Amino acid sequence: xxxxxxRKDNVGAVVSFSGYVREFSKExxxxxxxxxxxxxxxxKALESIIQKAKSYWNIEQITIIHRVGRLLPKDIIVGVIVSxxxxxxxxxACEFIIDFLKTEAPFWKKEISDKGEFWVAERxxxxxxxxxxxxxx
Amino acid sequence: MNLKLLFFASLREQFDFSQKEITLTxxxxxxxxxxxxxxxxxxxxxxxxxxxxxxxxxxxxxELASWNDPIHSGDELAIFxxxxxx
Numbered sequence: 001x002x003x004x005x006x007r008k009d010n011v012g013a014v015v016s017f018s019g020y021v022r023e024f025s026k027e028x029x030x031x032x033x034x035x036x037x038x039x040x041x042x043x044k045a046l047e048s049i050i051q052k053a054k055s056y057w058n059i060e061q062i063t064i065i066h067r068v069g070r071l072l073p074k075d076i077i078v079g080v081i082v083s084x085x086x087x088x089x090x091x092x093a094c095e096f097i098i099d100f101l102k103t104e105a106p107f108w109k110k111e112i113s114d115k116g117e118f119w120v121a122e123r124x125x126x127x128x129x130x131x132x133x134x135x136x137x
Numbered sequence: 138m139n140l141k142l143l144f145f146a147s148l149r150e151q152f153d154f155s156q157k158e159i160t161l162t163x164x165x166x167x168x169x170x171x172x173x174x175x176x177x178x179x180x181x182x183x184x185x186x187x188x189x190x191x192x193x194x195x196x197x198x199x200e201l202a203s204w205n206d207p208i209h210s211g212d213e214l215a216i217f218x219x220x221x222x223x
Contacts (some may be wrong), residue, residue: 019223041196041215044200078222102220102221102222103219104220105223106145106196107222108146121221122219122220122221
């Protein structure tokens with residue numbers, strides 16, 4: 001996929017982010033994770049984040065892949081790939097997209113661990129990261 | 138008034154359904170009013186949801202919204218805990 005994006009005309013930089021399932025969280029050992037989403041709204045939310053990113057930076061291509069269903073430790077959950085003429089736009093847009101995805105795209109994680117089953121709580125840090133982008137408006 | 142109601146994640150488990158067509162005899166103007174009507178009628182989990190509504194999110198026709206935003210007959214109303222993707 002990264003190679004594919006780099007073959008487009010005018011592309012001087014391709015930046016990618018991959019998010020993985022960690023095997024430990026807060027003294028729990030993870031057996032697996034269930035990723036739930038809201039079909040229909042998910043696609044709309046991702047498209048809206050892509051359009052926002054394109055309105056802020058000069059971007060050639062954006063690809064977002066988010067997995068759902070059962071995921072095992074070390075599996076990839078999400079991939080974001082951004083290509084642009086110059087690296088700065090691709091770096092910034094890639095970070096922007098993952099920060100917004102974490103608070104605006106309707107996905108929910110449930111951890112099935114040695115200590116039981118738990119819905120993952122939202123992280124304050126993710127909300128702050130998204131809020132920090134407000135200065136772009 | 139007809140609404141398509143969807144629950145996700147922990148709410149889906151608490152209510153034991155993911156979606157339901159709801160018919161109300163009286164119009165409600167917002168998701169908050171909808172909760173008031175449902176908790177008066179059904180009690181139980183609905184009262185719990187009403188009391189803790191600020192910890193949950195609302196989407197109207199698949200767009201994030203607030204509890205006070207207007208809803209209309211035929212709308213798709215989704216209620217869910219904070220998003221934890223990525």
